[in-house]
Amino acid sequence: MFKEWRRQRAVGRVKSGDGRPLKPFRWWQQFNRSLYYLRQDGRTEYAVDVRLMGDAKTGEVHANLFRDGRHHAVSKVPAIFPVDGGVIEVAVSRVGLRRCHHVTDGGAEQQLVPDPKSAEGRRARLERNHPAASRALGFLSVVMLIIGVVLLVLQVAEPISRIPPIAENIGIFESPLRLPAWLNIALTVGAAMASMERGLRMRYHWLLDGAGN
Incomplete structure (x- = not known):
């Protein structure tokens, strides 16, 4: 209804x-x-x-x-x-x-x-003409987005765990990952490009693609 x-x-x-x-x-x-x-x-x-x-x-x-x-x-x-x-x-x-x-x-x-001249049309042509390369690119996009989601969860979990009621009852969570700034930037750019690549194929998952949208 x-x-x-x-x-x-x-x-x-x-x-x-x-x-x-x-x-x-x-x-x-x-x-x-x-x-x-x-x-x-x-x-x-x-x-x-x-x-x-x-x-x-x-x-x-x-x-x-x-x-x-x-x-x-x-x-x-x-x-x-x-x-x-x-x-x-x-x-x-x-x-x-x-x-x-x-x-x-x-x-x-x-x-x-x-439209064949559009970015979506060019991506569709790659899938038709080079299916193996297309699948590899699609797989890489998913991997980059999974990494992005994991890092986002770790970054959000630590400040939330410092809220007094949560810290008192559960304890403070300390992220096991301390990435250098350049790697953080590279992974962020990679996740953005992965989202764009999936957008060209109209692929969308509420967790993978929605985390950054």
Whole structure:
């Protein structure tokens, strides 16, 4: 019931588009724009265009739906756009899209196809052309995020354990790791890059990816 209420609320946020043409993807938009397509057997073509930096004034992120190259609808994210045969669901994280799927009336799901010039499209091409390298990169991303989560837990646990009631009843926890500043910085950068890599593939886990978001 709550899920259906959220769904109806998201659909209610959708506003009509202004009919402007879809602008082509440019190389300098690699990390602030996501563009995905849904082609339905040579019939209607939909495109979802999301500017990840958000509105310059409000910071709100909007998803724009284009139908056959023209602006058809817009909504704040998370967004649910009614389309032929179902809906398109769009959700974001701080590092990219979490979801951009066509869900049919029967419940079948299909991820939309990224623009080949986008960062997501280039990552998808790597997966198609070099699957072994793609799997290795995905595995490395998970490892970096696990390390990041462990370090975060250790860093948070120590100051929390010094709160008087906790210290008196449990004792003070002292982290067994004392990493040099350069290594801390390197691991932080590595975790950020791992989150970005997973964002390009719309991979999201509440613990791994949510810890830094």
